[in-house]
Amino acid sequence: MGKLNLSAARAVLAGSLVQNKARSALSVLAIALGVALGYAVSLITGAAVNELALGVQFLAGDADLQVRGPRGGFDQALYPQLARLPEVAVASPVVEADAKLSDRDDVLKIIGIDVFRAGAVQPGLIAESGDRLDHLRSDTLFLSPAAAQSLGVDRGGTLAFQAGLRIVTLRVAGLVPADVQQRFAVMDIAGVQSNFDRLGRISRIDLRLRPGVDIETVRARIQAQLPAGIAVRRPETGIAASESLSRSYRVNLNVLALVALFTGGLLVFSTQALAVVRRRSQLALLRVLGMTRRELASLLVLEGAIVGVVGSALGLASGFILAQIAVRIIGADLGAGYFRGVAPALPLAPVSLAIFFGLGVLIAMLASLVPALEAARAAPAAALKAGDEERAFGRLSPSWPGFATIGAGAISALVPPVAGLPLFGYIAIALMLIGTLMLMPRIAVMLLAALPLPSGAPPRLALLQLRGAPGQVAVSLAAIVAAVSLMVSMAIMVASFRISLDAWLERVLPADLYVRAGAAGDTAYLGADDQARLAALPGVRRAEFQREQQLLLDPARPRIVLLARSIDAVNLSRQLQLVSGPVAVAPGAPPPAWVNEAMVDLYGFVPGKVVELPIAGQPIPFTVAGVWRDYARPQGAVVIERERYIALTGDRSATGGALWLAAGANAEELGQAITRDIPGGARLELAAPGEIREISLRAFDRTFAVTYALELAAVVIGLFGLSSSFGALVLSRRREFGMLRHIGMTRRQIGAMLATEGLTISAIGLVAGFGLGWLISLVLIQVVNRQSFHWGMELHVPWSALAGSAVVVLALSTVTALASGRQAMSRRAVLAVKEDW
């Protein structure tokens, strides 16, 4: 670039960025907010998952292979068989129990090890102790530093746990020198087995193979010998499985955070497009003076890059602080309950840092590219003339690219998930959004033409102005349409989800009182005697008990949940919310099992199919007799008859029960009787259906709190966008307002005209945003949710909430338009008629 062009370039840059400080600042803020949210969410979820992986690695130690089965464990007779294999150097048996702390609603993972074996495989689990026998005692345990800190106990202190309905008190003998942030405890394997009723059962066998053997060959050989439901895998497969449980949630949250950045990009687009139009004649002059098209386009993209660099830097700093605050206030799972017991430190994460910095700059540059290309393409002679502005938007007018993009979006919505993630669902949403934005000039023309011309001069002029400049209307609306459509789609999805969840809870909670041995963990249960005592209480008319187990069907996935419960085949729909089936099981066919929607998606358990479930180490065939809706177990769940489960396993214990009151009895008195008459009854958790519903819906709202926050951020950015666009439009029309003031239009009338324009533009934005939002909500419900979490829901549109939001957005954008138009009413605007046209 020559010297002349260089100084001209500086002038143009200065003109846009410095002279329009407020709009430049808004663009920077929008990018900063998007980058901050994206970086913070990625930092938090990334750190939590990383911590989880470190924890799994730490617990696996130097193991080459791990043998795992149901969560309840498997027969320890398998251990000597594997230990004797010639390829195995050391085998270390492990019992894991998520033990419920008796005095609080919390669990602690207790890892039972054979200290002599573990020393060779998981040396990190061996704690320093003054008394070496503490490693072998059945009443002592060692805490990880994170556990000691969060539970507030140290060496010499005690912790009380619930086993069944009993209390088990264990002494803290020391700390495990673990440099991971996970909470866990280590004790002797026999101690865990005896204290938590797991005699003869183990959860895992960690194997260290002899040097030189091929791990995969040995793995395949061992797998062939294992009973059903037990699998041998490399430790890293375990990391993938534990990550996969929260992956969809994390990815969805990250995508939602990126939407804020995308909306910020649209704000930059609107601002740049209008700034380029405002400087159209100046830019044409640069072309006349000898600046090439490429130089001009590069210059304008450079403006975007500057906004991107400043915004990204600001966003990264704020995102880091935001992440620290969010983890402290709502936890590493951002309220969703996926990373209990994980307290990650949040490092700067250089890769995330680079990605989000690059993303912020890239989006700002891309947002500037379209206006830059348009400015470079404009014929200088025409662009120098007044009234050429709308021509700058002419390229947005053809409608076929918009329809084609929306069509491509619709096709993308039909593509199945990729690696368990709804990638094409997200692409579908992006394409629908971009397609609609491309169609906005047409939509604006259509809607504006449908409006009758008002009789009053100011609103009449306002409408005529908008009709004459649909391209400018469309550009101004980009950010607000994106934000409103996001708000509407999320509102519809969340309302559909909440109402469906509420209906589901009503269906699955038919009894008068529910009893649970422990809300969390797997050490609390109701023995057969406890169940009999509960059923025999005077206020109880009917009692049903349920046993929850976790089975391993695929080592690469989290365990599925097996629910063994009383089934009333005649009134099945009262117990399960069936969405498919029921299928009658043919005589002689395997017994029925009812699966949730996730089982259909993840394992192909379709109605009528005969499937095998590993129960008590045996592959037991079942016929899938129906599919039920389930909002609690996205990893998959199967219901079987409890009598059959008992016959197969001999396990008569239950994890929970449902009680129906006898005539004249009331729940409160029954609760008192349970506490008084059942041994350990005070440790039972009792809840009426209403309470469970309330707790569940509260948990739901907590999970979506972050979603609402991200949604709000996008709407705020959208309003910023409208304000910025409107300000730019008003600035570009100063001479028009000056002329109108000359010929007798009062300030109030100019204000009314601007308010009408603001109201009309926002109304168009709302109409387009609502239509697009509804479309996106269908993709969210039918594709993204279904593919991410494997649950379906009925569509419910929250009309009143949406109407309220529409009124608020309309009011805010009208006020925004008026505020942005203040300078149109100033004396300087009157004098602007003398400025060069």
Next chain:
Amino acid sequence: MLVVQGLTKSYAGPRPRAVFADVDLELSPGDYVAVMGESGVGKSTLLNLIAGLDSPDRGSIRLGDVELTTLDDDALTALRRERFGFVFQAFHVLPYLSVARNVALPLSLLGIAAPETDARVTSVLAGVGLDGRGESMPRELSGGELQRVAIARALVHGPQLVLADEPTGNLDAETASQVLRLLREQIKTKGAAGILVTHSHAAAQTCDRILQLTPTGLRPAPSS
């Protein structure tokens, strides 16, 4: 009809500047005067003061029976709407309105009913030689035609006073001559008074009188 007496204007601020002092001017219906002067002498400021768009430091401006310096912004705006017409150098024709709608703007602000508006617009467009061009958009018009639209807009509501600030500054000589002829003709036909601010002697020659604005007042130009 227009009586300006002792009009004085200066600008405050970090570098205060006296623009002019003791300007007197009297116009009767049908009078058409040119105001000339060096750049920066305050010709446009004088027009802004007369139009009530700026306030003087001293002096009085009477239009008919109304003293402008005592009116508030709303009253001045209402007065401008009824009794003034403006023609600008840069035309200021709204690009999103048709020619007819541009011309009808003052009538629309006055709340004149549609049939009467249509009749007046048709008539004034015919008067400026744009018969049948009412539905054209500004982008379809030449500079000369755009200024004709601006003249039509300035006269459509029958103003008492037309203020024209360098109306031919953006036009070639031949078109300028046509526009000036038209402006004079229309002002005279409608019985209005007119003030033409210009640098051009040729343009000024189309007026009845030529006045020279100086820092100390408005005087007849030496050659007039």
